[in-house]
Amino acid sequence: MSNTIVYPKAIVEPGSTWLQQAKHWLIGAAGLEKDALHIYLALALLFGSVWLFRWPLRSWKPQALVFAVALIGEAWDLRDGMMTSVPLGQAIPWSVHDIWNTMFWPLAIMLMARFTTIFHASRP
Secondary structure, eight states: OOOOOOOOHHHHSTTSOHHHHHHHHHHHHHTOOHHHHHHHHHHHHHHHHHHHHOOOTTSHHHHHHHHHHHHHHHHHHHHHHHHTTOOHHHHHHHHHHHHHHHHHHHHHHHHHHHHSSTTSOOOO
């Protein structure tokens, strides 16, 4: 048994909804897998919100932003899946996988910022 998730053609091929087409184009243009794009987007949102809003890495706020964007994206994917006849019994486990994949590193970074000194600036 393989650990690779195989998405139905309705989700990943051009000819589906415009959001899925845009994601397919981005995957091809970036030369990355879908899972890698989830991680990159999550880290960009995490560090971008820390920089833009001056939130500390140890704060729950950057986590909430990444989680909200992940939930919105997965809700949209579920909607697109229903429009293209993807059964919810198949789509929901993929969405859970995508949310876990998106949230892992932002959560790990927040926990390191809270409970270690790894992100503290050393003073000369």
